[in-house]
Amino acid sequence: MTDQVLAIDDLQVEFRTEEGVVKAVDGVGYALGKGEVLAVLGESGSGKTVHARAIMRILDSPPAFITNGTVRLGDIELLTLDEDDMREVRGSRVAMLFQDPHTALDPVFTVGDQLMELLRERRKMSRGQAREESLALLQRVGIPDARDRLDAFPHQLSGGIAQRVMVAMAVALEPEVLLADEPTSSLDVTVQAQVLELLGSLVAETEMSMVLITHNLAVAVGLAQRIAVMYAGRIVELGPARDVYTTPKHPYTAGLLRSIPDIQVREERLPGIAGSPPNLLKLPTGCAFSPRCPLADDRCRTEVPAFFAVGPDRWSACFHPDEVQR
Amino acid sequence: MSSHRPTSYLEGISAVDDAPSAAAATLWTDVWRKMRRDKRFWVAAALITMFALMAIAPFLFFTKDPQACPIVDFAQRPSRQHWFGTDILGCDYYTRVIYGARTSFKVGLVVASVTIAIALTLGSSAGYYAGKTDMIASRIADILFSVPTLLGAILVLTLFHGGGALIIGLVIAFFGWPDMFRLVRSTVISGKSRGYVRAARTMGSPGRTILRRHVLPNGIAPVLVFAAYVIGGAVGAEAGLTFLGVGLRLPAISWGLQLAVADTRFPELAYLMVYPSLFLCLMIGAFILLGESLRDALDVKLEPND
Amino acid sequence: MSAGDSMLETRDVVKHFPLNDKVFGSSGVIHAVDGVSITLREGEVLGVVGESGCGKSTLSNMIMLLDEPTSGQIYFRGQDTATFTKDERFVYRRQVQMVFQDTFGSLNPRMTIQDVLTEPYTLHRDVVPKEQWDDKVRELLALVGLDPTHANRYPHQFSGGQRQRICIARALALDPQVLVCDEPVSALDVSVQAQIINLLKDLQQRLGLSYIFVAHDLSVVRQIADRIAVMYLGEVVEYGDEADVLLHPSHPYTQALVSALPTADATGAVTGKRIVLSGDLPSPANPPEGCRFRTRCWMAQPKCEAEKPALIDRGTGRPAACHFVTSDPAAPAAF
Numbered sequence: 023m024t025d026q027v028l029a030i031d032d033l034q035v036e037f038r039t040e041e042g043v044v045k046a047v048d049g050v051g052y053a054l055g056k057g058e059v060l061a062v063l064g065e066s067g068s069g070k071t072v073h074a075r076a077i078m079r080i081l082d083s084p085p086a087f088i089t090n091g092t093v094r095l096g097d098i099e100l101l102t103l104d105e106d107d108m109r110e111v112r113g114s115r116v117a118m119l120f121q122d123p124h125t126a127l128d129p130v131f132t133v134g135d136q137l138m139e140l141l142r143e144r145r146k147m148s149r150g151q152a153r154e155e156s157l158a159l160l161q162r163v164g165i166p167d168a169r170d171r172l173d174a175f176p177h178q179l180s181g182g183i184a185q186r187v188m189v190a191m192a193v194a195l196e197p198e199v200l201l202a203d204e205p206t207s208s209l210d211v212t213v214q215a216q217v218l219e220l221l222g223s224l225v226a227e228t229e230m231s232m233v234l235i236t237h238n239l240a241v242a243v244g245l246a247q248r249i250a251v252m253y254a255g256r257i258v259e260l261g262p263a264r265d266v267y268t269t270p271k272h273p274y275t276a277g278l279l280r281s282i283p284d285i286q287v288r289e290e291r292l293p294g295i296a297g298s299p300p301n302l303l304k305l306p307t308g309c310a311f312s313p314r315c316p317l318a319d320d321r322c323r324t325e326v327p328a329f330f331a332v333g334p335d336r337w338s339a340c341f342h343p344d345e346v347q348r
Numbered sequence: 349m350s351s352h353r354p355t356s357y358l359e360g361i362s363a364v365d366d367a368p369s370a371a372a373a374t375l376w377t378d379v380w381r382k383m384r385r386d387k388r389f390w391v392a393a394a395l396i397t398m399f400a401l402m403a404i405a406p407f408l409f410f411t412k413d414p415q416a417c418p419i420v421d422f423a424q425r426p427s428r429q430h431w432f433g434t435d436i437l438g439c440d441y442y443t444r445v446i447y448g449a450r451t452s453f454k455v456g457l458v459v460a461s462v463t464i465a466i467a468l469t470l471g472s473s474a475g476y477y478a479g480k481t482d483m484i485a486s487r488i489a490d491i492l493f494s495v496p497t498l499l500g501a502i503l504v505l506t507l508f509h510g511g512g513a514l515i516i517g518l519v520i521a522f523f524g525w526p527d528m529f530r531l532v533r534s535t536v537i538s539g540k541s542r543g544y545v546r547a548a549r550t551m552g553s554p555g556r557t558i559l560r561r562h563v564l565p566n567g568i569a570p571v572l573v574f575a576a577y578v579i580g581g582a583v584g585a586e587a588g589l590t591f592l593g594v595g596l597r598l599p600a601i602s603w604g605l606q607l608a609v610a611d612t613r614f615p616e617l618a619y620l621m622v623y624p625s626l627f628l629c630l631m632i633g634a635f636i637l638l639g640e641s642l643r644d645a646l647d648v649k650l651e652p653n654d
Numbered sequence: 655m656s657a658g659d660s661m662l663e664t665r666d667v668v669k670h671f672p673l674n675d676k677v678f679g680s681s682g683v684i685h686a687v688d689g690v691s692i693t694l695r696e697g698e699v700l701g702v703v704g705e706s707g708c709g710k711s712t713l714s715n716m717i718m719l720l721d722e723p724t725s726g727q728i729y730f731r732g733q734d735t736a737t738f739t740k741d742e743r744f745v746y747r748r749q750v751q752m753v754f755q756d757t758f759g760s761l762n763p764r765m766t767i768q769d770v771l772t773e774p775y776t777l778h779r780d781v782v783p784k785e786q787w788d789d790k791v792r793e794l795l796a797l798v799g800l801d802p803t804h805a806n807r808y809p810h811q812f813s814g815g816q817r818q819r820i821c822i823a824r825a826l827a828l829d830p831q832v833l834v835c836d837e838p839v840s841a842l843d844v845s846v847q848a849q850i851i852n853l854l855k856d857l858q859q860r861l862g863l864s865y866i867f868v869a870h871d872l873s874v875v876r877q878i879a880d881r882i883a884v885m886y887l888g889e890v891v892e893y894g895d896e897a898d899v900l901l902h903p904s905h906p907y908t909q910a911l912v913s914a915l916p917t918a919d920a921t922g923a924v925t926g927k928r929i930v931l932s933g934d935l936p937s938p939a940n941p942p943e944g945c946r947f948r949t950r951c952w953m954a955q956p957k958c959e960a961e962k963p964a965l966i967d968r969g970t971g972r973p974a975a976c977h978f979v980t981s982d983p984a985a986p987a988a989f
Contacts, residue, residue, distance in 0.1 A: 040381075065843035066814070166933070180934050181706070210705035211870060212931050215914045219930065237844055240915075281848040285873040285900055285915055291855075292877060294848025298813040375763060375808075543759030547824070550718050551774050552747035561773075565764050 025056035027231045028077075028116075028199050033091030035069070035076050038084060044302045046072040046086070048255035049329075054199065057229035059222075061242035061263065063278070064252035067299050070235045073252075074201045078118050079108050095199065114144060117197040121204040123184035127176040133160075133187050134172030137194060144195050159190040164220055182213035186220065193224060200225075200232045206241065218245060239282060243267050248335075251275045254300040254310035257329060261336040271332050271343040273315045279348055309340070317342045382645035389641040395634035402449035411443040414601060423617055432623045436609060445623045448603040451513055451596065452583045452631055458517025459524065459582035460575055466525040468571075471532025472559050476540055486533070489526035497523040498588060505594040513586075516595050520585050528574055535567035542566070569646040576639030580632045587628055603628045660732065661832055661864045662694040662717060662750070667726035669712050673939055684938045686712040688888035689726070691965075694832065699858060699865040701879030701896060703872060703911070707935050708885040710868045714836045717866065718752050719743065748778055751825040755837035757817035761809035767795075767820055768805040774827040781828055794823040798853060815846035822853065826861070833858075834866045839874060851877055872911060876900050884908045887938060887946040890965055894972025904974040907947050945976070953978050 035047035047069040054060055064070040075081045077093050077100065093100040095115060103111065112118075120126045128136060137156035141147045147155060153172070160168035163186040176184060185205065192200055202221065206214040222245055225232050236242055242249050242263065249266040251259040251274065259272040270276045277295035297314035309327050312318040322341055329339045340346070383389045401408055417439035426433040432441035474485040492500075500523040501516075508515060539545065540563055548558050589595035590604025591611075598605065603624040610620035667690050670683040687709040694700045702710050715721040717728060719735060728735045730746060738746060754760045761770060771791045775782045782790050792802040798819040809817055818838065825833055835854065839847040855878055858865055869875050875882060875896070882899045884892040884907065892905040903909045913929040931950045936942055942949050948958040957977055965975040 040378075065845060183934065210935075211872075211914045212705060212910055215928050216930055278844060281845045283848070283851070283871075283873040283877045285876045285912065288876055288897070291852050292848035294852065295845035296849075298815055299843055299846070301813075543754055543756045544762040546720070547752070547754065547760050547821075548773070549720060550747060550752045551777055551828075552744050553773075553777050557777070562762050566762065 026053050027056050027058075027096065028054040028233075029092075029094040030073075030077070031092045031094075033073060033076060033093065034089045035072055035081065036087045036089050038087065042303050045255050045305075046302065047076060050091075050252070050255075050257055052250055052257065052260060054231045054233065056198075056231060057225065058248070059225055059232045059234055059246040061234045061236060061246035061249045062252060063236060063239060063242050063249055063275075065237055065299055067254060067302055068252040069255040070252050071203055074118065074203055074233065074235055077201060078112060078116060079103075080112075080118075113140070113192075113197065114195040115197055116199045116201065117192040117195065119188055119192045119200060119202040119205045122208050123179075123181065123188045124176060126188055127184060129176050132173050132175055133179070137172075137187075137191060140191060140194050155194075156190075159194055160187070163187070163190045163193075163224075164216070165190075180213075181209050182216060185209060185213075185217050189217070189220060189224070193228070193230070196228070196230075198231060200230055201235070202232060203235045204237070205234075207236070207238075214241075221245065239267065239278060251278070254302065254305060256310070256339060257337075258311070258339045259337065260329075261333070265336065268348070270346050270348060271336060271338040272311075272340045273317050273342075273346050274311050276346045276348055277314070317345055379645045383641055386641040386645065388637045389645075392634045392637035392641065395630055396638065399449045399453060399631050399634070402446050403453040404450075406443075406446050406450065409446050411446050412440045414439065414443045414447045415599070416440070423613075426619060433619050435606070435620060436613065436617070441620070441623065444601055444606065445603070445627055447601045448606065448624065448627065449631065451600065451602045452586060452628075454513040455517045455520070455586040456579040456582045456635075458514055459521045459585075460579045462518060462521035463525045463528050463578055464571070464575060466521070467528035467532045468564070470525075471529045472536050472564060474529075475533040475536025476555055476559055476563065478537075482533075485529070489529050492523060493526045495523060498585060501585065501589055502592065502594050505589060511596075512600070513596065516586055516589060517582070520582055520589075524578065524581070524585075528571065528578065531570060531574055532567070535570060536563050539563040539567045570643075573639050573643040573646065576635050576642060580635030580639070583628070583635070584632050659696050660693050660729070661696045662731075662866070663692070663729040664713070664717065665691050665727045665729065667691070667713070667716060667728060668724045669709070669716060669721065670724045682939075685888045685941050686938060687716070687723075688941070690883075690885070690888070690890050692883045692890065692893070694864055694866055696831075696864055697862060698880040699867055699878050701875040701882040702866060702868045702885060703870060703875050703882060704885035705870055705911075705935070707887065707938055709888040709938075710885050711836060713885075714752070714834050714866070714868055717834055718750065719746065744778075748774075748781070748828040749830050750832040750834065751828065751830040753818070753821055753825050753833060753835045753838045755841050757814050757821060757841060758809065760821050761817060763809055766806050766808055767791075770809075770820060771795075771805070771824055771827055774824065778828060790827070794827060797826065797857070798823045799849075813846075814842050815849060818842060818846075818850055819853065822850075822857070826857070830863070832864045832866070834868070836868045837870070838867075840869065840871065847874065854878060872900060872915060884911070887936065887941050889946060889975065890973075891947065891975045892973065893965065898970075898972060902970075904968075904970040904972070904979040905947075905976045906951050906953055906978075908974075947976075 031051045033047055033050045034045070037044040037046050050069070050073050052060065062070045072081065072086070076088050079100065081088070088101060091101060095111065098111070100108065100111065134153065134156055137159060138149070138152040141152040141155050142149070156172060157168055160171055165171050165183055165186050171183070179187065205221065206217050209217060218241060221232065224230060234242065234246055246263045248261060249263045250257045251266070251272060253274050259266060259270065259275050261271070266275060267279070270279060280293035281295055283292060295314050300310050306313055306323070308323040308325055309315070309318070312322045315322065327339045327341050329337055332338045332343045417437045419438045421434045421438040423436050424430055424434045430440050430442065432445060435441050435444060470485045474482040497520065501519045504519050505511065505516065536559070542562070545558055545562050548562055586595055586602070587604035587607065590602045591608045593608065595604055596602045606624040607621065610617065610624065613620055667687055669687040671686055673682045673684055690709070690713060692700065692702070702713065704710050712721065716723050730750070735746065768791055771794055772787050775787055775790070791805050795802045795805060800816060800819050800823070809820070812820065838854065839850050842850060851874065854865070857863060867875060867879055879896045881894060882896045883890045884899065884905065886907050892899055892903065892908045899908060900912060903912050910929040910931050933950045936946070936949055944959040944962050948954040951958070961977070963975045963977045965973045967973050968979045970979055
């Protein structure tokens with residue numbers, strides 16, 4: 023792995039609720055290289071968003087508690103930093119991009135104000151410098167009429183433009199790692215394409231690393247070099263994007279692939295995955311996916327599969343990785 | 349795909365027992381669970397129960413005849429015979445103070461029921477049907493809002509030359525309902541845009557049924573909390589009005605009256621002020637505590653753990 | 655009524671919402687729906703696709719008689735719904751039901767599933783007598799693939815997919831003829847979407863229903879619709895058989911929509927030329943003169959502003975609202 027930028031090991035996050043303890047993240051680990059895009063794929067309850075917030079340490083605690091793990095950013099351990107140091111890291115070394123731009127932008131300040139505040143506080147720029155830089159950032163993310171937009175309020179912007187503004191804010195401090203949490207899920211399809219292209223080009227230009235959290239496999243394959251598939255708080259498959267897409271080594275990945283409707287084909291019946299997403303309060307014994315898995319046998323129902331290598335740079339948490347059919 | 353289980357209608361059921369949270373069956377049991385653990389609730393409940401008993405069955409508290417006031421016994425300090433002493437008319441003060449709870453409770457309940465009745469009917473109509481109904485109701489409420497409750501009550505009661513607990517309760521409610529009206533109205537306005545309301549409309553459900561079945565039950569929470577505060581406030585208002593001379597008059601028994609008399613005899617007969625004040629504070633405080641614990645318990649996030 | 659007859663028809667339906675702020679637009683209204691004419695035939699699924707601001711939700715609301723059109727008519731089985739008496743309207747509500755996007759918000763959290771499913775019977779008392787309610791509830795739950803013994807539970811105890819099944823069961827309680835599905839799977843996990851789409855398809859065939867299926871995801875619509883209407887800024891820009899519209903789109907907006915789908919072929923390579931539209935969606939308060947799509951269209955010419963393209967067949971076999979439509983499949987987004 024050339025130039026490891028982010029290395030996570032055995033990250034565990036618990037939610038202590040009235041109804042019991044929920045293990046939202048149960049031993050997640052991966053390494054991210056410089057300029058690499060890793061897609062983290064999963065549905066509800068997979069833990070994909072929680073793990074990203076754990077890295078940024080923006081989880082509400084209580085009820086969330088990071089009970090184990092190491093997150094190394096270069097040479098610093100993020101989980102043990104005190105809050106002041108972590109605040110320094112946030113934005114300037116690790117930044118996060120959220121799903122809904124309108125909830126992340128402050129409605130009472132103009133776009134320019136918010137960008138400038140960021141630049142003046144963190145990069146100690148003067149007012150004039152900050153304004154220039156803000157303008158440059160907006161242009162960089164492809165916002166037309168950037169000068170006018172500086173004085174616009176968030177509600178005056180369409181979803182696509184607002185998300186671009188979010189991207190601008192996220193990269194304003196030139197972070198090493200960008201955690202993009204479903205950045206295009208709330209956008210129209212025609213706009214999604216634009217924003218994804220933007221992210222791709224930013225990564226290429228600046229060698230910024232990106233963790234792209236999504237539930238859309240095609241989005242993942244289009245942008246990422248590697249894909250990690252999460253289910254019930256664990257990574258169940260990890261490998262190069264193309265490989266995971268063409269020859270999945272975990273039945274859940276295969277199931278996801280089969281669930282995605284293809285505009286080319288009108289299926290009589292979409293295969294899909296039987297059953298419901300996992301209830302983290304009542305996980306079954308053995309493999310969490312076993313109740314829905316077509317390959318499950320008795321071993322799967324009693325023993326939790328370890329996450330082991332099934333090939334060079336390929337891992338799977340399944341006892342039957344080679345029986346998986348796409 | 350031989351390895352793939354044939355899909356069927358029962359795809360909705362997974363092999364594992366599909367009861368995500370058999371706990372928290374209803375939202376009210378959830379609320380009750382939280383309240384049960386709140387000390388404030390128990391303190392409030394104990395106090396309110398005690399006052400309720402005082403109101404309904406004062407004899408349980410070893411009271412004497414409240415009207416037996418041998419003038420010869422007047423203004424005696426607390427003793428074993430008279431636990432709170434006697435007042436200036438010679439009545440057993442302990443008995444009089446206990447009996448005062450009944451009046452306060454009566455007024456509190458009258459105010460609460462009238463306020464809730466008006467606020468619910470007007471507030472839901474104004475909020476749900478909007479348009480003219482809303483305009484008229486809101487303007488009336490605004491006019492009454494501009495009159496401070498106590499001031500308005502004083503004015504009206506002066507015209508009435510005071511009155512019984514019922515009249516006073518009605519007057520307080522008359523000036524006080526706009527507050528709860530606004531709460532109900534805004535709750536209904538936000539409630540009527542809910543998905544299940546839309547679903548009910550597509551079924552052909554008439555407005556009043558939607559209000560009754562969907563909007564109000566889901567919006568009742570803040571109203572209940574407010575109701576607790578209303579009762580507390582009413583008790584205080586009655587005491588205040590009576591103290592000022594426009595509320596109840598003798599031979600009614602009211603803490604307000606007792607405080608008025610105690611005021612004229614302060615500081616020589618200081619004990620006269622202590623007991624009614626204490627009871628008044630405890631009763632008002634109890635309702636406020638109830639409201640607080642109810643409010644915190646109702647602060648339930650109604651979203652699932654997605 | 656034979657198959658293929660018109661079940662639901664909108665004729666030039668328009669919905670304008672007044673704008674309080676007179677700063678935008680000359681007319682001070684939001685042109686949510688501006689002259690939409692579509693027909694749902696009996697036994698078919700009509701897909702209505704478009705992105706935000708296209709008016710599809712407003713259209714569904716009007717079809718459900720939740721909102722009145724500013725102008726235009728909505729016909730149900732040949733009768734103008736504007737002429738409905740109160741009773742006829744009430745009966746309409748039995749015959750045309752709706753499935754919503756928000757599975758959680760569509761269910762009253764204080765009602766058990768039993769209550770939810772019997773509510774329609776409390777309103778339409780002559781459909782099912784009270785003694786049969788329990789049986790009906792069991793039947794409905796089984797129909798949508800849920801365990802009948804769960805009828806006494808509350809919505810928050812179910813997953814998103816299960817809640818949508820409950821909503822579908824509720825919509826079927828009164829034996830409707832038409833279901834208007836407004837983004838029924840958009841809020842669900844991918845693995846569950848497939849289940850619900852399958853369910854809707856099966857129900858349609860088993861019960862002989864007709865659907866209006868509103869969605870923004872073209873690949874989902876592909877699986878279930880027979881015909882498709884593509885909407886942009888309040889108007890229909892293309893209309894025809896689903897395979898034709900989606901595989902050989904004539905209108906440039908449809909082409910852009912189709913090309914924007916992130917698709918990857920069997921080798922994982924991203925296929926298709928992705929058309930990236932320029933500019934932003936114009937404000938519905940101030941739609942462009944002439945062709946509304948011209949501000950983002952790569953083929954735009956002066957003619958597009960001067961003359962509004964009508965929704966007619968220009969040689970491609972189906973109506974498309976564009977002056978430069980060709981039946982040449984070599985237009986952008988060739989697969």
